[in-house]
Structure formats: structure tokens, C-alpha cells
Amino acid sequence: MxxxxxxxxxxxxxxxxxxxxxxxxxxxxxxxxxxxxxxxxxxxxxxxxxxTKEKFSVPPLYRKLFGDAAAKYIVLKGGRGSGKTFAIICYMLEQSFDEKYRDSLFLILREIQNSIEDSVYSVVVDLVKQAGLEAYFKITNNKVINKLTNVEFAFTGLRATGGKTAFSQVNKIKGKHKVRMVFMDEAQDASEDSLNVLFPTVNRSGQVSFTAEYERLLRLAFGEDDVDVTEARFFFAMNPNFAEDPIITKVRTFGENARIEHINIFDLPARYQDPQLLAQAKAEMGEVYYDHVWLGKPSPKISGYPFMETPVVQADDGDESPPCTAFLDVSYKGGDFTSLSFVTQVRGYVFAWGRCWHQAWNHVVEEIVDELNKHSWMEFYYEDNGVGSAPQDYFAVHGVDAIPRTTLGDKHDRIFRVGAYLNLMRLRFVSTWCCQTWLSHTLKFNKEAEYDDAPDSLTNAAIRAGIVSDKMKIRGRR
Known part of the structure; x- marks a missing residue:
């Protein structure tokens, strides 16, 4: 037979x-x-x-969105477990087999990427292997290339962490040719400056003009419908920090070519939901970070800016500050800031204010004392890490009893934990008694901030005042 x-x-x-x-x-x-x-x-x-065109089991709502040819700019925002990153990568891998993308470049970006380990390179490689497509891809240490179409997946960051080379990486993209797909993961971190370079750079067609006769021969040889793809498509996955992150504001300007969709794990059909993640979401309901992590709601406090949404109030003229606790974060040589913070709790609110000096602490002792004397402080603490008892002697000359305290553990971890709890306790900044530097450094503090002295002294003041413990497990209110 x-x-x-x-x-x-x-x-x-x-x-x-x-x-x-x-x-x-x-x-x-x-x-x-x-x-x-x-x-x-x-x-x-x-x-x-x-x-097979559709090689992966991608949730239908994503499949429908990706199949919309008019959608050149797609932003997927939402909480954990919604499969945003996996859906986009699966789609890009499928599209890499399409002849219309031959010899093109698929860029996979992050705002900051210091090494390939910071990217989703491992996710791409794992999906290729799980789909049994290893024979059709060349996998190197930092690239993935479709052998049949020569589509290259390249992984890069848009900028370095700072300094003169901050935008050296995004400028390298200007040399990239024939970029046809762009995916940016963790797009909530994208800066406006990076996006202003990315969009006009990638949107160049890279197409050459031919004479009418030669173009006629090309169409006779390859067919009228074989049209070269000249427009890049952009995909972004994010869990928003703010209601208007730079990427949301930028993509919205593209009008009818833009799609911004909010999708959470609970919006997916049951077969696409991860039971373990669902169980974790249920267990974490009520935590202060639940709405941000699982529902994808904007949260500057949890996603990196613990004080961005803290209300700023003003004291009336002639108002005196209530009894308060003061804490001084010292600068040794003036490279960072010497920061003095005051904290008090009145009628169910926590009020805070402070002042900064871009000088070493021992150069501004008199100014610190003047600031202390403006307010009704009960206790004055200072961080003695590295300075020992010297500040006690300096301040004693001015009749001020300075109490040394050693701070231990991860400073940023303390700022985030204590900061979240203070906001639950209705924290307010009193701008009347602040200098602009202290207020700005505190409101705009995040993990990449150049200066953390103001929020550091603020959270230490709250701990010394007994308003919050640095060992507190932060939970939200039911």
C-alpha cells in the first residue's frame, strides 16, 4: 500500500x-x-x-488587536499576569516568518538596559524552544535571527543611567536600518526625551525610489500585490506609574493609528489565566500595592515615586508649628545635601516639612540651629553613621541637644516602606515651612533620583517620632 x-x-x-x-x-x-x-x-x-500563521495560543482579544492593520501604535497596560509581554513576543515571532518582513529588524527595547540579562531576550529564546522552532532560528548571545527570512531580533536600552552618556544608546538607534517592529517592555519607565528620538528615527522608511520603468518590471516579476512594508509597528507593555505616563501621552497623538488597551489577568478567558497567579492575587487583596500590581491602576507611590501624590498644604500667616520631632541627614563634604526634616501628628494627619543645604553639615551648623529655633521641636536626632559624636559638640555650643542615631539596612527600602505607610496615615507637606529643594527632592524621589537626602531624613524623623516603625509590614485598609 x-x-x-x-x-x-x-x-x-x-x-x-x-x-x-x-x-x-x-x-x-x-x-x-x-x-x-x-x-x-x-x-x-x-x-x-x-x-501555520498562528503558531502560539494568544488570547483572542490580543489576537484581534494585533490583527488590526490600522493599529500602528499599540499600548497594552494592566496588572500582573495579563500576558502582555508574552502575547507581543509570540506575535512578533510569528510575523518573523512572513516574507514581507525579509531582511528587516525587530527591536526589543527597555528604557535602561545595562546588559542582555536586563532584557526579555531569555523569554524570546524560551518561546522559540517551547514552540519547537529552534531549527529555524539562529540564537547568539545577544541576538535571535530567523534563518528563513533573515529577520533579526535585537535587544537594546534607550539610555544609560546618567551623565554625559545618558542618551548614547538611543542615538545608536539612528543607525538602525529597516526597523519594522518595535516592542518596548516596562514602557512606564520610558522618558519623554527617549521617545522624542525613537519615533522619528524608527519611522524612516529606508526605501529607495526607482524609475517608473524599473518599478514596472519589478511588479511584473514579483506581482502587483507584493508591496514592500515601509511602516513600522510599535508595541508597548506597561503597568502605569501615572494616569498620563509619557508613553500614553505620546501614543495618543497618533490618533486613529493608536490603540491603548487596559487588560488584567481577570479579563482573560479561564484557559489563559495562571491558577498560581490568581491564587496569589487573592491572597494579596487588601495590600497597599494590590490595585497597582494586580489591577494595573496608576500608583506613583508603589511604582517608584512614594511621595509624588502627597498633598502639599500651606500654613496660615502667623501659624506656629505644633510640637514636632527633627532629624538631620548629614553630608560629609557637600557632594550630596545636608537635610533637616520635621514631622508631627495632629488630629489624624501627619505633617512634614524641611530644609536642605548643598554643603557639609559642619559648614551650616548655625543655619540648622536657626531653622530648629523657628519650630517647636521636642527632640532633635542626627544620623551618626561616619561622623560619630562630633555633631553633639558642635550643636551643644548653641544650646541644642543633638541625639545620635545609627541607621541600618537598605535606605531606599526604608523610604518606600515608611513612605507608603505615612501616606496611608494622611501625610501632608507644609510648603510654608519648606525650602523648595527639600520639597522637590521629596516629591520627585524615585529609585534613580540623584539625591535621596530629604526623603531619607523625613522617614527617619517619622520613625524617631514613633509615628511608624521601620519594621512595619505595610498593608492597605480593607
Missing amino acids: TSTPNDVLQLISSIDDIDEFVSDIKKRRSVKEARHIQRMIRAFAKKMLLV
Whole structure:
């Protein structure tokens, strides 16, 4: 008995268990015939795997969105477990087999990427392997290339962490040719400056103009419908920091070519939901970070800016400050700031204010004392890490009792934890008694801030005042 490809196709579509069918052929007919059919089935299956347009099980709502040809700029925002990153990468891998993208570049970006480990490179490689497509991709230490179409997946950051080379990486993109797809992960971190370089750079077509006669011959040779793809598509995955992150504001300007969708794990059909993540979401309901992490709601406090949404109030003229606790974060040589913070709790609110000096602490002792004397402080603490008892002697000359305290542990971890709890306790900044530097450094503090002295002294003051413990586990209110 001989079998044609059509016979194999009919077999595959008519039986449920190929192995069971082949086993039955061995028993009722011959081993040779069974092996022949099995080889044909495998060869046919490999061919079909390659040509199948939709190779991955992507949630239908994502599939529909990606299939919208008019959607050149797509932003997927939402909480954890919604599959945003996986859906976009799966789609890009599928599209890399399309001839219209031959020899093009698919860029996968992050705002800051110091090494390949910071990127989603490992996710791309894992998906290629899970789909059994390793034979069709060349995988190097920092690139993934489709061997059939020569589509290259490149991974890069848009900028360095700071200094003169801050935008050296985004400028390198200007040299990239024929970029046809761009995916930016963690797009809530994208800066406006980076986006202003990215969009006009990538949107260059890289297309050459031909004479009318040569273009006519090209179309005769390759067909009228074989149109070169010249427009890049942009995909962004994010969990928003603010209601208007730079990426949201920028993409919205593209009008009818833009799609901004908010999708959470709970919006997916059951088969696409991860049971373990769902259980974790249920267990964390009520935590102060729940709405941001699982529902994808904007949260400057939790996503990196613990004081950005803290209300700023003014004291009336002639108002005196209530009894308060003061804490001094010292600068040794003036490279950072010497920061003095005051904290008090009145009628269910926490009030804070402070002042900064871009000088070493021992150069501004008199100014610190003047600031202390403006307010009704009960206790004055200072951070003695590295300075020992010297400030006690300096301030004692002015009749001020300075109490040394050693701060231990991760400073930023303390700022985020204590800051979140203070905001739950209705923290307010009193601008009347602040200098602009202290207020600005506190409101705009995040993990990449150049100066953290003001929020450091603020949270230490709150701890010393007994308003909050640095060992507190922060939970939200039910």
C-alpha cells in the first residue's frame, strides 16, 4: 500500500490519536507500512508547523488587536499576569516568518538596559524552544535571527543611567536600518526625551525610489500585490506609574493609528489565566500595592515615586508649628545635601516639612540651629553613621541637644516602606515651612533620583517620632 500527501492529510484530520493509529497499522498490516506512514505524518506536521500563521495560543482579544492593520501604535497596560509581554513576543515571532518582513529588524527595547540579562531576550529564546522552532532560528548571545527570512531580533536600552552618556544608546538607534517592529517592555519607565528620538528615527522608511520603468518590471516579476512594508509597528507593555505616563501621552497623538488597551489577568478567558497567579492575587487583596500590581491602576507611590501624590498644604500667616520631632541627614563634604526634616501628628494627619543645604553639615551648623529655633521641636536626632559624636559638640555650643542615631539596612527600602505607610496615615507637606529643594527632592524621589537626602531624613524623623516603625509590614485598609 502506498500513501500520498493527500492520504496523510485525510488521516490527520480524521483520527484523534496518531500513535494509536500507527500502532494499529503495525498489528493489522505491516511494520514497514506503519513506519512509512509515520514518516509522512511527521514530515507533513513539520511543514504545517512552519506555515501555520498562528503558531502560539494568544488570547483572542490580543489576537484581534494585533490583527488590526490600522493599529500602528499599540499600548497594552494592566496588572500582573495579563500576558502582555508574552502575547507581543509570540506575535512578533510569528510575523518573523512572513516574507514581507525579509531582511528587516525587530527591536526589543527597555528604557535602561545595562546588559542582555536586563532584557526579555531569555523569554524570546524560551518561546522559540517551547514552540519547537529552534531549527529555524539562529540564537547568539545577544541576538535571535530567523534563518528563513533573515529577520533579526535585537535587544537594546534607550539610555544609560546618567551623565554625559545618558542618551548614547538611543542615538545608536539612528543607525538602525529597516526597523519594522518595535516592542518596548516596562514602557512606564520610558522618558519623554527617549521617545522624542525613537519615533522619528524608527519611522524612516529606508526605501529607495526607482524609475517608473524599473518599478514596472519589478511588479511584473514579483506581482502587483507584493508591496514592500515601509511602516513600522510599535508595541508597548506597561503597568502605569501615572494616569498620563509619557508613553500614553505620546501614543495618543497618533490618533486613529493608536490603540491603548487596559487588560488584567481577570479579563482573560479561564484557559489563559495562571491558577498560581490568581491564587496569589487573592491572597494579596487588601495590600497597599494590590490595585497597582494586580489591577494595573496608576500608583506613583508603589511604582517608584512614594511621595509624588502627597498633598502639599500651606500654613496660615502667623501659624506656629505644633510640637514636632527633627532629624538631620548629614553630608560629609557637600557632594550630596545636608537635610533637616520635621514631622508631627495632629488630629489624624501627619505633617512634614524641611530644609536642605548643598554643603557639609559642619559648614551650616548655625543655619540648622536657626531653622530648629523657628519650630517647636521636642527632640532633635542626627544620623551618626561616619561622623560619630562630633555633631553633639558642635550643636551643644548653641544650646541644642543633638541625639545620635545609627541607621541600618537598605535606605531606599526604608523610604518606600515608611513612605507608603505615612501616606496611608494622611501625610501632608507644609510648603510654608519648606525650602523648595527639600520639597522637590521629596516629591520627585524615585529609585534613580540623584539625591535621596530629604526623603531619607523625613522617614527617619517619622520613625524617631514613633509615628511608624521601620519594621512595619505595610498593608492597605480593607
